[in-house]
C-alpha cells in the first residue's frame with residue numbers, strides 16, 4: 093500500500109501506536125506520505141505494526157511512555173532514522189481502575205497522571221528541543237470526552253484527560269507561533285482499551301450516539317491527519333470532539 097505513496101518529507105512520532113487509535117493515526121499519516129516512529133511496550137506487537145505500515149516508512153521504539161529514558165531514545169532514534177520530527181501525537185494512555193474516587197488508591201492516581209499527562213509533557217519537551225523549536229511542526233494530544241464531562245467510575249482518568257486539555261492550551265501558547273498544539277477528545281472507539289464498554293452489547297452501547305455507531309480508529313486518524321496538516325494552519329490550543337455526536341445529548345431531556 094505505502095510503496096506507491098509520494099514521500100511528504102514529514103515525520104511523526106506517535107506514542108502507543110502498535111494497535112488501536114495510535115495505529116489508526118499512524119496509518120493515516122503514512123497513507124499521505126509521512127514517515128513515522130511508533131512506540132508501545134510490547135516489542136513483538138510493535139514490530140508487527142511496523143511491518144504492516146511498511147518498514148520503509150516506519151520504525152518502532154519499545155518502552156513505557158512515562159519512562160524518561162525511553163522518551164529520549166524514541167526521539168533520538170526518530171532523528172537518526174529520518175532526520176527530523178515534525179509531529180508528535182501523544183496517544184499512549186492508561187485507565188487501570190474502575191470505581192469511585194472516594195476509594196481510589198492514590199498510588200494508582202499517580203500512575204494515571206504519570207502515564208497520561210506527565211508523559212505527554214515529557215515527549216513534547218523532547219520533540220520541541222530536538223526539532224520543533226527551530227523548524228516548527230504540530231503536536232496532537234489524544235484526550236477524551238471523559239476530560240470534558242464527568243464519567244462515573246473513571247474519575248482519575250477523566251481528571252487526567254482534562255489536564256491534557258489544559259496542557260494542550262498551555263503548550264499551544266508557549267510554542268506559538270512555530271508549533272501548533274491541539275487535542276482530540278474521542279467518544280468510545282472500538283479498541284482493546286475500550287472493549288469492556290461495548291463487548292457483547294455493541295448495539296446498546298451505540299444507541300445514544302446520534303451518528304448511530306461507535307467510533308473506529310480511522311475516525312480519529314483522519315482528524316489527527318487534519319491537525320498535522322496545513323489545512324489546520326490557523327488552529328492552535330483547541331480540543332476537537334470526535335464522538336459521533338454523543339456530547340449533543342447533554343442538551344437533551
Ligand SMILES: NC(=O)c1ccc[n+]([C@@H]2O[C@H](COP(=O)([O-])OP(=O)(O)OC[C@H]3O[C@@H](n4cnc5c(N)ncnc54)[C@H](OP(=O)(O)O)[C@@H]3O)[C@@H](O)[C@H]2O)c1
Pocket residue numbers: 107108109110111112113114131132133134135137155156157158183184185186207234235236237277278279280281282283284285286
Ligand atoms: N478507545 C476509546 O474509546 C478511547 C476514547 C477516548 C480516548 N482514548 C484514548 O486513546 C488512547 C489510545 O487508546 P486505545 O483505545 O487506542 O487503546 P489500545 O487499543 O489499548 O492501544 C493502546 C496502545 O498504546 C500502547 N500502550 C499502552 N500503554 C502504554 C504505555 N504505558 N506506554 C507506551 N505504550 C503504551 C499499547 O501497546 P502495549 O500494550 O504493547 O504497550 C497500544 O499500542 C489512550 O490515551 C486513551 O485514553 C480512547
